Amino acid sequence: MNKKWLFYLHFGYWLLILAQNLLEALGMGVLGTQIDWFLFFSIVLPVKFLQIGCLALFFYVNYLLLIPYILKKGNLIKYVLSVLGCILIFSPLYYLMEQIVYPLIGWKSYERDLDFSFAFIITLSANFVNIFLGLLLSYLMDWRTLRAEKELVEKEQLKTELAFLKSQVNPHYLFNTINDIYALTQQQSEEAPVALLKLSELLRYMLRESDDPYVLLSSEINYLDNVVALQKIGQKGHAHIKFEVSGIVGNQKIAPLILINFVENAFKHGVFISSKDPIQILIFVDRHDFNFHLKNKINTARKDKTGGIGLANVKRRLSLLYPYRHELIINQQNDYFIVDLKIELYD
Structure with a gap:
C-alpha cells in the first residue's frame, strides 16, 4: 500500500469517527426534537472537531513515537509508563477544553463539574480503543512489510535459481x-x-x-x-x-x-x-x-x-x-x- 492510499485510509477513519459522533449527538436529542442547524454548525460541529482532534493527536503520538521507539525496542514497562504519562499530559488539555473552551461556545459534555481526576479517567477511557488500534495497526504494518520483503527475497531467489538452471x-x-x-x-x-x-x-x-x-x-x-x-x-x-x-x-x-x-x-x-x-x-x-x-x-x-x-x-x-x-x-x-x-x- 503506497503512502497516498495510507493517507486516505487514516483520513477516512477519522472522518468516520467524526460522523459517528455527530450522529450520536443528533440521536441523543442534544439539538432538541427540532434540529437547530445553526446550533449544529456553530457549536456541535466545532466541539466534535476538537474532541476528535484530541483523540487523533493522542493516537499518533502513541502510533508514531511510543510504539516504534519504546515498545518495539523491547521495553514494555517503559512503554506502559509512557502511555500513562501521555494520559497525564493530555488530561489537562481535556480539562481546559471542558472548563474553558466548551463553555465559551455554549457546550457542556457532563452534568458534574470536571476535576482533574475525572479528566484523567475521561482521557483514559476516550483513548483506550485508540491505544489498542495503534498497537494493532503498527504490528499489522510490520507484518505486511516483512511479508513484502519475504516475497521479494523469494522472487529474487527464484530468479537466481532459474538462471542457474538455465545456465x-x-x-x-x-x-x-x-x-x-x-x-x-x-x-x-x-x-x-x-x-x-x-x-x-x-x-x-x-x-x-x-x-x-x-x-x-x-x-x-x-x-x-x-x-x-x-x-x-x-x-x-x-x-x-x-x-x-x-x-x-x-x-x-x-x-x-x-x-x-x-x-x-x-x-x-x-x-x-x-x-x-x-x-x-x-x-x-x-x-x-x-x-x-x-x-x-x-x-x-x-x-x-x-x-x-x-x-x-x-x-x-x-x-x-x-x-x-x-x-x-x-x-x-x-x-x-x-x-x-x-x-x-x-x-
Whole structure:
C-alpha cells in the first residue's frame, strides 16, 4: 500500500469517527426534537472537531513515537509508563477544553463539574480503543512489510535459481556442433555455411531472447528446428529425426530452453540410424494447451551415468515455472524412451 492510499485510509477513519459522533449527538436529542442547524454548525460541529482532534493527536503520538521507539525496542514497562504519562499530559488539555473552551461556545459534555481526576479517567477511557488500534495497526504494518520483503527475497531467489538452471543447459551439444562444422569446412562442404548460420541463430536465441522469462512459442519451436537441422548436418544425412508441429501457433508464450534437455537426451542416448525407427519429436498446440511428445530407441551400447542431470534440471524448472499447470510423464517401454509433456501456456 503506497503512502497516498495510507493517507486516505487514516483520513477516512477519522472522518468516520467524526460522523459517528455527530450522529450520536443528533440521536441523543442534544439539538432538541427540532434540529437547530445553526446550533449544529456553530457549536456541535466545532466541539466534535476538537474532541476528535484530541483523540487523533493522542493516537499518533502513541502510533508514531511510543510504539516504534519504546515498545518495539523491547521495553514494555517503559512503554506502559509512557502511555500513562501521555494520559497525564493530555488530561489537562481535556480539562481546559471542558472548563474553558466548551463553555465559551455554549457546550457542556457532563452534568458534574470536571476535576482533574475525572479528566484523567475521561482521557483514559476516550483513548483506550485508540491505544489498542495503534498497537494493532503498527504490528499489522510490520507484518505486511516483512511479508513484502519475504516475497521479494523469494522472487529474487527464484530468479537466481532459474538462471542457474538455465545456465546448466548442456554445452556438450554445442561443442559437438562446432566440431561438426569444423569438419565440414575442412571438407569444403556446401553445408558448412548453412550449418554456421543455423548455429549463429542458435547462439543468438540462447544468449539474447532466452533472457526473458517467457518467449514466443514460435521462437522456441524455431530454435528446436535449428537444433534438429544441425544434428542432421553433423550426422551427414545418417540422422533420421521426425520433427512435426501441428495446431495453431500464434502469440502463445513458453519458458525458453524448456524442451532442449529432452531433445539433447534423445540425441545423446538414442538410436536414429534407421529411417524406419526415427527419433520422433511431435508438438501439438491447441490454443493454450501445449503437447510435446518425444520417442527414441535407446542405445544400449552407450552408458552415461550423468544422463539424468538434464532431466532433473528440466523437472525442477517446470515445477518452478508451471506449478499445477503442467504434466510430465517419462516412461521406458522395452527399448524405447518416451516423454509426454503437457503445459498450460501463459498469454
